[in-house]
Amino acid sequence: MGAWSARHRKTAVFGWLLFVVLAAFLGGLHGSTKVEQSESMPGEVARAAKILDEAGIKRPAGEVVLVQSAALTADDPAFHRVVDQVATAVGATGRTADLHSPYDSGAISADRHSALLQFTITGEDEQAVQNVPAVLNAVAGVQTAHRELTVEEFGEASSGKWFQEQFTDDFARAEWTAVPLALGILLVAFGALVAAVLPVLLALTAFIAAGGLVALSSGLLHTSDDASSVMLLVGLAVGVDYCLFYLRREREERAAGRDCASALQIAAATSGRAVLVSGVTVVVAMAGMFLTGIADFQAMSLATIIVVITAVLGSLTVLPALLSMLGDRVGKGRLPLLHRLRKADSGQGGRVWNALLTPVLRRPLAAAVLAGGLLLALAAPLLTMHTANLTFQQQLPAGNALVATSARIEAAFPGSPSPATVVVKAKDIGSPEMTRAIADFQAAALATAGVHGPIEVTVHREQNVATIDVPLPGSGNDATSTAALDALRGRVVADTLLKVPGTEAPVTGQTAGSHDFNRQMSDAMLPVFGFVVVFAFLLMLTSFRSLGIAVTAVVLNLLSVGAAYGVLALVFQHGVGASLLGTAGVGAVESWVPLFLFVILFGLSMDYHVFVVSRIKEAHDRGLSTQAAISHGIRSTAGVVTSAAVIMVGVFAVFGTLSMQSMKQMGVGLAVAVLVDATVIRAVLLPAAMSLLGEHNWYLPRWLSWLPDLSHTESAAPLPQARHAADRPTADRPAQDRQTAGR
Numbered sequence: 001m002g003a004w005s006a007r008h009r010k011t012a013v014f015g016w017l018l019f020v021v022l023a024a025f026l027g028g029l030h031g032s033t034k035v036e037q038s039e040s041m042p043g044e045v046a047r048a049a050k051i052l053d054e055a056g057i058k059r060p061a062g063e064v065v066l067v068q069s070a071a072l073t074a075d076d077p078a079f080h081r082v083v084d085q086v087a088t089a090v091g092a093t094g095r096t097a098d099l100h101s102p103y104d105s106g107a108i109s110a111d112r113h114s115a116l117l118q119f120t121i122t123g124e125d126e127q128a129v130q131n132v133p134a135v136l137n138a139v140a141g142v143q144t145a146h147r148e149l150t151v152e153e154f155g156e157a158s159s160g161k162w163f164q165e166q167f168t169d170d171f172a173r174a175e176w177t178a179v180p181l182a183l184g185i186l187l188v189a190f191g192a193l194v195a196a197v198l199p200v201l202l203a204l205t206a207f208i209a210a211g212g213l214v215a216l217s218s219g220l221l222h223t224s225d226d227a228s229s230v231m232l233l234v235g236l237a238v239g240v241d242y243c244l245f246y247l248r249r250e251r252e253e254r255a256a257g258r259d260c261a262s263a264l265q266i267a268a269a270t271s272g273r274a275v276l277v278s279g280v281t282v283v284v285a286m287a288g289m290f291l292t293g294i295a296d297f298q299a300m301s302l303a304t305i306i307v308v309i310t311a312v313l314g315s316l317t318v319l320p321a322l323l324s325m326l327g328d329r330v331g332k333g334r335l336p337l338l339h340r341l342r343k344a345d346s347g348q349g350g351r352v353w354n355a356l357l358t359p360v361l362r363r364p365l366a367a368a369v370l371a372g373g374l375l376l377a378l379a380a381p382l383l384t385m386h387t388a389n390l391t392f393q394q395q396l397p398a399g400n401a402l403v404a405t406s407a408r409i410e411a412a413f414p415g416s417p418s419p420a421t422v423v424v425k426a427k428d429i430g431s432p433e434m435t436r437a438i439a440d441f442q443a444a445a446l447a448t449a450g451v452h453g454p455i456e457v458t459v460h461r462e463q464n465v466a467t468i469d470v471p472l473p474g475s476g477n478d479a480t481s482t483a484a485l486d487a488l489r490g491r492v493v494a495d496t497l498l499k500v501p502g503t504e505a506p507v508t509g510q511t512a513g514s515h516d517f518n519r520q521m522s523d524a525m526l527p528v529f530g531f532v533v534v535f536a537f538l539l540m541l542t543s544f545r546s547l548g549i550a551v552t553a554v555v556l557n558l559l560s561v562g563a564a565y566g567v568l569a570l571v572f573q574h575g576v577g578a579s580l581l582g583t584a585g586v587g588a589v590e591s592w593v594p595l596f597l598f599v600i601l602f603g604l605s606m607d608y609h610v611f612v613v614s615r616i617k618e619a620h621d622r623g624l625s626t627q628a629a630i631s632h633g634i635r636s637t638a639g640v641v642t643s644a645a646v647i648m649v650g651v652f653a654v655f656g657t658l659s660m661q662s663m664k665q666m667g668v669g670l671a672v673a674v675l676v677d678a679t680v681i682r683a684v685l686l687p688a689a690m691s692l693l694g695e696h697n698w699y700l701p702r703w704l705s706w707l708p709d710l711s712h713t714e715s716a717a718p719l720p721q722a723r724h725a726a727d728r729p730t731a732d733r734p735a736q737d738r739q740t741a742g743r
Contacts, residue, residue: 002268005320006261012321016314020209027212035222039295043516044489044506048423051504055425055463060097060120061128063155065090065139066409067102069148073112074102082146086117089138095122095131106454107413114412121157129164132157152405159392162402167225170658175232179204181650182240189643193333195247198322203239206314210235210307217302224296227303229655229663233670234600235307237651238282238607241644242315245271245611248640250323251330260327264320270618272316274611277543279312281536281610282603288532289599292524294517297592304600353638356683361631364691371684372559375676379562381569387521388588389514395661397583414452414473420488420509422468427502429464434500438466441496445470448487450480472511481511514591521591528595532602533558540606542707548697549613552689556681557605561598564673568593572665581656583664590662597669604670605677607644612637612682616690617698626697630690634683645678 005012041049052059065086072079083102090096102108102115109115121128121135136153143151179200186196210231214223249271253263286308289301323330360367396403422441426434442455450473459466470488474481489507497505533554540550568589570576575585616633620626652674655667690697700707 001316002264002272002320005317006264006324009321009325012317013325016205016318020205023209023212023216025212027215030216030219032215033218033222035224035295035299039222040224041513041516042294042520043512045508045513045516047504048421048506048508051423051425051465051506052467055460055465057460057463057465057467058124059467060122060124061132061155061157061160062118062120063096063132063135063153063157064107064119064409065117065153066114066150066405066412067117068114068150068408068412070113072149074108074115075112079115079149082142082149082151083115083117085145086139086142086151089142090117090119090135093134093138095134096120097122109412111412114408116409116413121155128157129160132161136161150408152401152408154402154405154409159402162396162400166659167229170660170663171229171232174229174654174658177654178232178236178651181654182236182647185643185647185650186240186244189244189248189639190251190331191334192331194326195251195330198247198319198330199240199243202243202314202319203236203311206239206311207232207235207307210303210310213306213310214303217306221298221302222295223303224299226296227299230300231303231307233651233655233667234282234304234604235311237648238279238308238604239311239314240647241607242275242279242311243319244644244647245275245607245640246315246319247323247330248643252636254328260324264323267323268316268320270614271611272320274614275312275315277539277610277614278607279308281539281606282308282600284535284539285532285599285603288528288535289596291527291531292520292595294520294524297596300596301599308603353635353642353683357631357634357687360684360687361627361691364688367684368688368692371680371688375559375563375680375685378676379559379566381567381574382562382565384573385565385569385594386573386588387518387591387594389517389591390586390588390661391510391514394586394588397659414471419469419471420485420507420512422470422488422493422497422505422507424466424468424497425504426464426466426500429459429466430461434503437497437500437503438468441468441492444492444496445488448484448492450474450484451488472509474511482515485511485515518591521595525595529598532599536602536606540609541704543610544613544617545700545707546698547701547704548693548699549617552686552693553606553609553613556609556685556689557602557677559685560605560673560677560681561601563676564597564601564669565594567672568597568665568669571668572661581664581668583661586661590665593662593665593669596666597673601670601673601677604648604674605681608641608678608682609686612641612686620698626694627691630687634687638683641678641682645674648674649678 036049036053039046067079067083067086069079074080074083080103087099087101091099096119099119100107100117102117105116105118107116107118121131123131136158139151139153143149182203183196183200186199187193190196211228214227214231217223246267250263250267253266254260258266283305286301286304289297292298393403393406424434424438428434438457442457445451445455446453452471452473455471456469457466458468472481472484472488474484485507489512493505493507497503536557537550537554540553541547544550571578571581571585572583572589573585573587578585612633615637616629619629619632624632649671652667652671656664656671658664658667
């Protein structure tokens with residue numbers, strides 16, 4: 001691929017640009033088909049959504065306005081007037097329906113100091129979100145006129161508006177922060193503007209093309225907003241890293257005096273192969289997410305797979321073509337200070353890496369015990385990890401106005417903001433038998449510990465469907481809520497509604513969704529972990545034809561993932577250091593984060609492992625002893641690994657600053673794991689483990705000799721006797737390199 005691209009430079013470059021433009025254009029023309037609710041959740045929640053979808057019942061976005069006073073009660077005329085003013089203002093917008101006064105519905109708190117005005121926003125989904133600002137402004141107007149009372153709105157449309165706006169703002173902030181950050185790090189790594197810009201441009205074009213391809217494929221496998229966010233996160237990180245690996249190797253070979261063709265040939269066969277193996281590992285790891293059976297994760301998986309394949313394709317085709325075109329002009333735009341720092345690096349790892357590596361190679365057992373002990377200590381909080389589908393209040397930043405309103409409503413009306421909903425599908429929903437069953441259900445539900453009224457029943461006679469809203473106690477994902485849900489599902493529904501033949505009655509809602517989602521995650525954990533570990537092991541085994549290297553790769557990756565899990569539990573569950581991230585301990589880790597982190601980290605960690613071990617094996621294949629090969633491989637890749645790690649950590653850390661708690665946890669977990677992997681793992685544990693194994697690193701049992709040999713490496717090409725003017729060493733090379741080139 002590298003040789004073809006170098007020979008057909010214009011075809012490769014313009015072909016890539018045409019591919020990016022066409023993919024983006026066709027994707028924009030096609031549009032994205034988003035995951036539907038019936039796909040996004042498992043269990044009874046999915047069944048309830050499917051019943052409503054098949055019946056064509058679109059539940060309107062429900063909203064409430066809380067009117068609350070410390071001094072007045074709902075019986076006071078002044079309080080009543082404010083409620084009437086809110087009703088008038090909300091109704092005057094023309095964007096509401098089904099308005100229920102608390103004096104008619106009975107939505108008045110037990111202490112009589114709070115009342116809920118209930119209504120729906122017209123329009124479905126996106127239209128409701130667009131309609132809600134006018135209603136919010138009307139409510140705010142009443143609040144301004146009556147500051148002695150609390151008048152606040154909360155509901156599906158108002159919270160949906162916040163999430164939509166915040167997601168857009170966060171995504172833009174992440175994009176505009178991560179790209180300059182990566183560019184700045186590359187400037188330090190190369191000391192030249194052109195060399196720094198190339199990886200960023202290729203990563204961005206890969207992301208743009210992948211976005212179009214995801215949109216085109218969304219008709220077959222629906223996508224989601226989270227998938228776009230993850231695609232940017234992973235695409236920028238791996239895209240820049242892959243180009244960095246390739247470009248640095250080509251620059252090293254040129255600095256050693258090789259001509260452009262030879263340098264590209266060696267870079268393609270060594271770093272190019274490492275990029276290909278790394279990309280395949282990420283793709284295989286991400287494919288494990290399909291085993292979860294949840295559409296949102298499948299969307300994330302597909303988006304990540306597409307952006308990684310696109311980044312690999314760009315690195316192996318258009319990058320060699322550009323390097324062939326530019327030649328030594330890739331070093332143009334030198335920044336004097338950074339370039340001097342770059343020249344000071346002899347390519348042997350720098351002082352810090354040498355200071356770490358020398359004692360590690362001298363006393364590998366002690367180094368392995370110390371580093372392993374450190375990682376196990378970091379992973380220890382994992383034993384206390386509690387996962388949960390975070391509630392609305394937990395997901396949003398502390399101090400958020402919507403969170404405060406939701407908390408006030410929940411305190412005055414426990415369970416009201418997000419009740420359980422029983423979706424009843426019957427042969428004849430209006431039959432006397434079904435009417436009695438619904439009445440029996442209401443009586444049995446109210447007799448359940450913690451469950452209180454009002455229970456709202458909505459009957460759709462034409463579709464033979466009814467929905468029953470039952471307020472549940474608790475926060476939505478705690479033991480109290482779960483106990484009430486279990487009683488509702490296990491006893492109340494079975495003893496009343498399901499007594500009527502041919503009736504279905506799945507229970508949905510926030511608590512039910514959290515419960516079903518957590519159960520699905522728990523059931524999927526073992527199959528996904530097994531799939532990823534086994535296939536990663538097999539890929540390493542066939543790539544290096546070594547049992548020791550394959551086992552070492554899996555064990556080291558598990559240690560870095562364990563350390564990331566421990567830090568997540570420590571920070572986000574127990575609150576240690578959470579204030580430094582602008583958040584607080586929420587008592588749990590988002591239920592999907594550990595599984596997602598495991599899959600993506602197992603793929604990304606292979607970037608460094610494949611790149612470093614490939615260099616070690618290359619040196620060993622050329623005749624160096626294992627100890628010397630380890631020393632050479634670690635030192636010669638130290639600068640690249642450091643630069644790549646800093647870029648990945650920086651990009652992931654940007655996501656740790658976003659507003660959503662799940663995005664924070666994902667960003668911090670990824671950043672910690674990559675930091676640990678690039679420092680403790682690559683600088684200490686990997687060389688220590690390989691030193692202890694010695695020649696056993698290259699051992700392959702005879703009964704595995706049938707495995708395909710994918711371990712090709714490129715031997716160093718002899719230095720040319722003469723070169724064209726464009727290939728001559730430039731003044732930015734050290735004097736010794738110019739002397740070497742002249743020999």
